[in-house]
Amino acid sequence: MPAAPKPDILAAFEAAKGFMPVDEGLALYGAGVEAGELGLPLLEVGTYCGRSTLLLADAARQAGVTALTVDHHRGSEEQQPGWDYHDPETVDPEVGLMDTLPAFRRTLHKAGLEEHVVALVGRSPQVAKIWNSPLGLVFVDGGHTDEHATADYEGWAPHVAEGGLLVIHDVFPEPEDEFTGQAPYRVYLRALESGAFTETSVTGSLRVLRRTGAGI
Numbered sequence: 001m002p003a004a005p006k007p008d009i010l011a012a013f014e015a016a017k018g019f020m021p022v023d024e025g026l027a028l029y030g031a032g033v034e035a036g037e038l039g040l041p042l043l044e045v046g047t048y049c050g051r052s053t054l055l056l057a058d059a060a061r062q063a064g065v066t067a068l069t070v071d072h073h074r075g076s077e078e079q080q081p082g083w084d085y086h087d088p089e090t091v092d093p094e095v096g097l098m099d100t101l102p103a104f105r106r107t108l109h110k111a112g113l114e115e116h117v118v119a120l121v122g123r124s125p126q127v128a129k130i131w132n133s134p135l136g137l138v139f140v141d142g143g144h145t146d147e148h149a150t151a152d153y154e155g156w157a158p159h160v161a162e163g164g165l166l167v168i169h170d171v172f173p174e175p176e177d178e179f180t181g182q183a184p185y186r187v188y189l190r191a192l193e194s195g196a197f198t199e200t201s202v203t204g205s206l207r208v209l210r211r212t213g214a215g216i
C-alpha cells in the first residue's frame with residue numbers, strides 16, 4: 001500500500017480552493033513521503049491557496065523535513081479577472097489585484113501544518129536564482145506559459161538531488177485534452193530527454209520522475 005494522508009488532512013485538501021483532483025493529490029503525497037526519506041526539503045512552485053501544499057506539508061512532517069512553496073500570489077494568466085479560472089474571492093479589494101496569500105495561510109493554519117512549511121513569496125525565477133541547496137522533491141505547478149514553465153524547470157530541476165523526485169502537473173500529451181496549454185508537457189519531455197530523469201509514475205496529468213543522472 002502506498003502511503004496515504006490521514007483523513008483529516010485529506011478532508012482539508014478537499015475543502016481547500018485549488019485545481020488538484022484527489023487521485024493526483026494522493027500520488028503527490030506518495031512522492032512527498034518517498035522523497036522525504038532523503039532528509040532534504042520538498043519544494044513546490046505554485047502555492048495558490050495551499051491545496052497541494054497541504055499534502056507536501058503532511059509528507060514533510062512525517063519525514064521530519066520542511067516543505068517550501070513559492071508563489072508571488074498574484075495569480076497566473078488564466079486566473080486573472082475575465083479568464084476561465086478566475087475566482088473573485090481571491091481579489092484583494094483594497095489593492096484591486098489577486099492575493100492568494102491570506103487563503104493559503106488559512107488553509108495551512110486550519111490543517112495544523114503551519115510549522116512544517118516555509119512560504120517563499122516572490123517570482124519563481126527570482127527565488128531560484130539565489131537558491132543553492134539540494135532538494136528531495138521539486139513539484140512544478142506554477143505558470144503555464146512556455147516562459148514560466150521553462151523558467152521553473154531551468155531554475156529548479158538542477159537542485160533535485162540524485163534519487164530525488166521531479167513532479168510535474170498539468171502534463172497533457174494530447175492537445176485536445178489541455179485546458180491551459182502544453183508548456184508543462186514540453187517541460188516534461190525536456191526533463192526525460194535530458195537523461196537526468198526517469199519516469200516512475202503517471203496519475204492523470206501528474207508525472208513523477210526520479211533523478212537518476214547528471215546532465216542538467
Ligand code: SAH
Nearest residue numbers: 018046048051052071072075076124142143
Ligand atoms: N498547486 C496549486 C495550484 C497552483 S496554480 C494547487 O494544486 O492548488 C498556479 C500558481 O502559480 C498561481 O498561484 C500563480 O500565482 C503562481 N505563479 C504563476 N507564475 C508564477 C511565477 N513566475 N512565480 C511565482 N508564482 C507563479
Ligand code: MG
Nearest residue numbers: 019141169170
Ligand atoms: Mg496545476
